[in-house]
Amino acid sequence: xxxxxxxxxxxxxxxxxxxxxxxxxxxxxxxxxxxxxxxxxxxxxxxxxxxxxxxxxxxxxxxxxxxxxxxxxxxxxxxxxxxxxxxxxxxxxxxxxxxxxxxxxxxxxxxxxxxxxxxxxxxxxxxxxxxxxxxxxxxxxxxxxxxxxxxxxxxxxxxxxxxxxxxxxxxxxxxxxxxxxxxxxxxxxxxxxxxxxxxxxxxxxxxxxxxxxxxxxxxxxxxxxxxxxxxxxxxxxxxxxxxxxxxxxxxxxxxxxxxxxxxxxxxxxxxxxxxxxxxxxxxxxxxxxxxxxxxxxxxxxxxxxxxxxxxxxxxxxxxxxxxxxxxxxxxxxxxxxxxxxxxxxxxxxxxxxxxx
Amino acid sequence: xxxxxxxxxxxxxxxxxxxxxxxxxxxxxxxxxxxxxxxxxxxxxxxxxxxxxxxxxxxxxxxxxxxxxxxxxxxxxxxxxxxxxxxxxxxxxxxxxxxxxxxxxxxxxxxxxxxxxxxxxxxxxxxxxxxxxxxxxxxxxxxxxxxxxxxxxxxxxxxxxxxxxxxxxxxxxxxxxxxxxxxxxxxxxxxxxxxxxxxxxxxxxxxxxxxxxxxxxxxxxxxxxxxxxxxxxx
Numbered sequence: 001x002x003x004x005x006x007x008x009x010x011x012x013x014x015x016x017x018x019x020x021x022x023x024x025x026x027x028x029x030x031x032x033x034x035x036x037x038x039x040x041x042x043x044x045x046x047x048x049x050x051x052x053x054x055x056x057x058x059x060x061x062x063x064x065x066x067x068x069x070x071x072x073x074x075x076x077x078x079x080x081x082x083x084x085x086x087x088x089x090x091x092x093x094x095x096x097x098x099x100x101x102x103x104x105x106x107x108x109x110x111x112x113x114x115x116x117x118x119x120x121x122x123x124x125x126x127x128x129x130x131x132x133x134x135x136x137x138x139x140x141x142x143x144x145x146x147x148x149x150x151x152x153x154x155x156x157x158x159x160x161x162x163x164x165x166x167x168x169x170x171x172x173x174x175x176x177x178x179x180x181x182x183x184x185x186x187x188x189x190x191x192x193x194x195x196x197x198x199x200x201x202x203x204x205x206x207x208x209x210x211x212x213x214x215x216x217x218x219x220x221x222x223x224x225x226x227x228x229x230x231x232x233x234x235x236x237x238x239x240x241x242x243x244x245x246x247x248x249x250x251x252x253x254x255x256x257x258x259x260x261x262x263x264x265x266x267x268x269x270x271x272x273x274x275x276x277x278x279x280x281x282x283x284x285x286x287x288x289x290x291x292x293x294x295x296x297x298x299x300x301x302x303x304x305x306x307x308x309x310x311x312x313x314x315x316x317x318x319x320x321x322x323x324x325x326x327x328x329x330x331x332x333x334x335x336x337x338x339x340x341x342x343x344x345x346x347x348x349x350x351x352x353x354x355x356x
Numbered sequence: 357x358x359x360x361x362x363x364x365x366x367x368x369x370x371x372x373x374x375x376x377x378x379x380x381x382x383x384x385x386x387x388x389x390x391x392x393x394x395x396x397x398x399x400x401x402x403x404x405x406x407x408x409x410x411x412x413x414x415x416x417x418x419x420x421x422x423x424x425x426x427x428x429x430x431x432x433x434x435x436x437x438x439x440x441x442x443x444x445x446x447x448x449x450x451x452x453x454x455x456x457x458x459x460x461x462x463x464x465x466x467x468x469x470x471x472x473x474x475x476x477x478x479x480x481x482x483x484x485x486x487x488x489x490x491x492x493x494x495x496x497x498x499x500x501x502x503x504x505x506x507x508x509x510x511x512x513x514x515x516x517x518x519x520x521x522x523x524x525x526x527x528x529x530x531x532x533x534x535x536x537x538x539x540x541x542x543x544x545x546x547x548x549x550x551x552x553x554x555x556x557x558x559x560x561x562x563x564x565x566x567x568x569x570x571x572x573x574x575x576x577x578x579x580x581x582x583x584x585x586x587x588x589x590x
Contacts, residue, residue: 037525038522038525039522039523039525040522041482041484041496041522042482042521042522042523043482043498044482044484044496044497044498045498050480050498050500051498061480063402063403063404063479063480063523064402064404064405064523064524064525065522065523065524065525066480066523069522121496124486124494124496220568221590223566224391224566224567224568224589224590225391226391227391227392227393227394227416227418228394229394229395229396229397229398229416229526230398230525230526233518
């Protein structure tokens with residue numbers, strides 16, 4: 001147990017870190033709405049807005065796509081300010097050296113993210129939008145992690161080293177699934193920044209089949225039949241494949257998280273916080289898949305598609321939290337978790353006791 | 357003296373071409389029932405635009421078809437004819453933003469020809485052109501209500517170069533750019549005219565944004581030529 005670290009626990013710092021994570025989550029949502037409404041280029045200049053100082057844009061211009069884009073810029077400025085204060089606070093007050101640098105990393109990332117968002121507008125580069133979206137997810141995980149690390153829970157969790165350990169195989173499995181979720185988010189960001197609407201309009205089938213026809217004639221037929229109000233670019237075979245891969249990876253993630261929950265229960269016991277976290281994770285993945293289906297059924301309604309993005313971000317955070325917490329515990333090479341069974345929050349369970 | 361002779365020779369050749377040139381005309385027809393157009397419902401969320409329609413939303417117009425299948429907005433051109441642009445001296449083509457829609461939605465111009473974009477609405481638009489051919493630059497400019505017209509030119513041929521407004525996500529126009537003056541866009545009666553085509557053998561291409569391209573070979577002599585196209589929608 002790191003007594004020095006525990007002494008540095010500052011509830012106000014923790015609350016501030018939580019606030020930063022919440023604002024980042026909202027920022028992700030507004031950013032998602034910008035892309036869902038295809039409004040990323042509605043304000044062509046940056047860092048000014050329609051030639052005005054960003055903070056002085058008259059309210060009469062806050063309409064249509066510009067409402068989402070301008071709100072995104074303002075909220076991003078707020079998140080940037082919060083992150084800067086958080087980084088300075090951590091640097092000055094947190095005794096853990098790695099936390100100081102984690103705060104610095106958050107500061108550098110938020111600056112990079114702001115510049116990336118601006119360049120995406122001024123350089124007319126959709127591909128930068130993909131990086132902007134992916135980096136946003138990573139930054140959200142980072143702010144949540146800082147909130148976790150500054151919490152009393154984290155310090156207590158670290159102090160309970162002797163109460164249970166995590167099998168290496170389970171830890172690796174969940175790390176793998178978390179990486180898979182991150183890759184799925186990259187796929188999702190790539191799909192969203194194609195600006196081609198729905199490449200496949202039905203679910204669970206794909207153009208009425210398990211695997212759709214992607215011949216040039218078939219794709220031409222799909223495009224002839226599409227009547228999108230937003231008149232997106234014609235879809236391509238590549239975009240259809242991209243969505244099919246997204247669906248397949250979603251199934252793999254569902255199976256992976258279900259296995260993680262089942263294995264956690266088996267290896268750590270039902271009352272273990274990591275098991276509870278794994279079950280929550282599974283529930284979130286089920287909701288996420290439902291929102292994915294709803295995105296298709298609603299013809300990619302902006303609010304539904306954005307909710308899908310947000311739940312995806314939360315899924316990544318839960319996976320990351322599981323890994324972070326698991327890496328905080330001692331590891332066992334066998335699948336059996338040795339433990340000095342005791343009571344308490346992180347105590348060994350009957351299942352663990354039986355495995356001794 | 358040599359220069360005068362050259363100028364005279366070119367003048368005579370041009371005059372001879374003009375006299376001997378003919379028009380390629382035709383009618384485009386659509387067979388089959390196209391998908392139903394959709395109401396532009398997102399417009400309801402935008403008070404500036406919705407106010408112009410008194411609650412009755414306009415629809416998309418991807419398939420502009422007359423009662424007897426007369427098919428509008430098909431771009432007809434002479435395939436493979438390049439290096440003949442007279443765009444620099446041609447009158448500017450006009451693209452207007454009116455009622456939170458682009459008008460016309462389908463337009464064709466020459467390389468180097470000016471495209472003047474107007475804003476006849478009382479709300480702000482951004483004019484965002486998104487070419488995909490190298491050499492044609494992407495632009496994104498804000499245009500205030502009553503603001504000055506914006507002018508664009510494109511040096512490279514490109515089919516269906518997209519203009520959009522990101523403030524109003526349903527606003528699109530597609531401008532086809534040709535390296536010659538030999539093109540036309542079918543009107544509401546499905547008719548098109550490609551004027552003053554010099555004698556020769558050509559491939560006429562009719563291209564619809566949704567249904568793709570069809571071609572026919574023709575030979576132009578000193579009389580007008582008629583070429584009709586029929587598109588099928590399944």
